[in-house]
Amino acid sequence: MTPPPDVESAVADAYRRGWALVLAATAGVARDLNLAEECVQEAYAAALASWARDGIPNSPQAWLTTAAKRRAMDAVRRERTFRSKLPLLVAAVEAEDEVAAGEPEDVVPDERLRLIFMCCHPALAQEAQLALTLRLVCGAPTADVARALLVSEPTMAARMTRAKKKISAARIPFRLPEPAELPDRLRAVLGVIHLLFTAGHTAPSGASLVRTDLVDQSVRLARMLRELMPDEREVRGLLALLLVTDARRATRVDADGRLLRLEDQDRSLWDRSALSEAHDLIVDGLRGGRPGRYVLQAAIASLYAEAPSYDRTDWPQIVTLYDELLSVWPSPVVALNRTVAVSMVSGPARALEEVVELEKDGRLARYQYLPAIKADLLHRLGRREEAAIAYRQALELTGNDAEREFLAERLTDPNRAPLLGLVGRRATPALRAHGG
Numbered sequence: 001m002t003p004p005p006d007v008e009s010a011v012a013d014a015y016r017r018g019w020a021l022v023l024a025a026t027a028g029v030a031r032d033l034n035l036a037e038e039c040v041q042e043a044y045a046a047a048l049a050s051w052a053r054d055g056i057p058n059s060p061q062a063w064l065t066t067a068a069k070r071r072a073m074d075a076v077r078r079e080r081t082f083r084s085k086l087p088l089l090v091a092a093v094e095a096e097d098e099v100a101a102g103e104p105e106d107v108v109p110d111e112r113l114r115l116i117f118m119c120c121h122p123a124l125a126q127e128a129q130l131a132l133t134l135r136l137v138c139g140a141p142t143a144d145v146a147r148a149l150l151v152s153e154p155t156m157a158a159r160m161t162r163a164k165k166k167i168s169a170a171r172i173p174f175r176l177p178e179p180a181e182l183p184d185r186l187r188a189v190l191g192v193i194h195l196l197f198t199a200g201h202t203a204p205s206g207a208s209l210v211r212t213d214l215v216d217q218s219v220r221l222a223r224m225l226r227e228l229m230p231d232e233r234e235v236r237g238l239l240a241l242l243l244v245t246d247a248r249r250a251t252r253v254d255a256d257g258r259l260l261r262l263e264d265q266d267r268s269l270w271d272r273s274a275l276s277e278a279h280d281l282i283v284d285g286l287r288g289g290r291p292g293r294y295v296l297q298a299a300i301a302s303l304y305a306e307a308p309s310y311d312r313t314d315w316p317q318i319v320t321l322y323d324e325l326l327s328v329w330p331s332p333v334v335a336l337n338r339t340v341a342v343s344m345v346s347g348p349a350r351a352l353e354e355v356v357e358l359e360k361d362g363r364l365a366r367y368q369y370l371p372a373i374k375a376d377l378l379h380r381l382g383r384r385e386e387a388a389i390a391y392r393q394a395l396e397l398t399g400n401d402a403e404r405e406f407l408a409e410r411l412t413d414p415n416r417a418p419l420l421g422l423v424g425r426r427a428t429p430a431l432r433a434h435g436g
Helices: 005-030 033-054 060-079 083-102 108-119 126-137 142-148 153-169 179-201 212-228 233-246 272-286 293-306 315-328 332-346 348-361 369-380 384-397 401-412
Strands: none
Touching (some): 005 060, 005 108, 005 126, 005 212, 033 060, 033 126, 108 212, 126 142, 142 179, 179 212, 233 293, 272 293, 369 384
């Protein structure tokens, strides 16, 4: 029997908003990622039938958390894997269920941060840390994870399977690290929180440009991390980067959901409170020695935001900051983003030379913004046929419907303005967040 549309919609919304929270709570009981995922999936499936029969609960997330954790407890009992810990686990489940029935948001975010710290354990390869976080904390399909990390879907599936097995074999605990362990994991945790934000700022696939749940989630996690490690400049830098980038959220699409270039956005509608907070964090982060990658990225984003108009942006200063960023984070994505500013300072021909070199390098072969930027530079140089080929390449690599429509318009109407104002100011992807 097909569930009523309102139930299907409620379950879909609960999945989008609460997958990571429910999984984090369940993983704390199951102590096994595969088991936790299975129990959460079963809970969402059970919700379709139960909510159609009994009505949608007042707190869908609390219902799903309780259902998934009870399934995990049943599995633990059956397998007798955690016999010695069973009394403690039972007590923990009962206590957490009482909280979940009332105010679930009070405790779940801490569990979600524990999930991130577990995914960022030093025993796991950096690529596995990113993949697990995007899959488990975002609930993203494996295909989207593969697209975000520029690898094939089978490769990504195998990578995540190996990572989960390693977590189980190495008995990696589901907990916040001790204070002495935090610095060793900080770089990875910053990277995956940035990855969450990037996946929300421009969704890898689907009709909507932004996944606000992921953006809001990543900002909350960045604030939580700052409370945990208030003296870390890069933590402040990451929070500043997220705030200054998200400040334009209301102006990135028009009333019909069509993408707007940066120069076409109404700057009076940008979130000035967020920009002011970010500015203070950046100034603080620039004090006391050489800044790190997140402080520098935030400073670049802030220069775009502080300019009275796109044309009056301080392009030479942005190129200088990108040069500094490349010295501390030699990422091909950073080098590609830098070419946009280079085109405004030295012209499109010089920028195109650098894009072609990055294309030959091969590491951005699956990255849609390389052919998109190349197409725009060719367009500005009057090389329309070559630009059309590059636009088609970008379309083939793009999964987001809003971006596909934007690229298709440029392909079919050669007189349209180029999109450098769009790609030059999007969030720098965290797909190589640890330096690749």
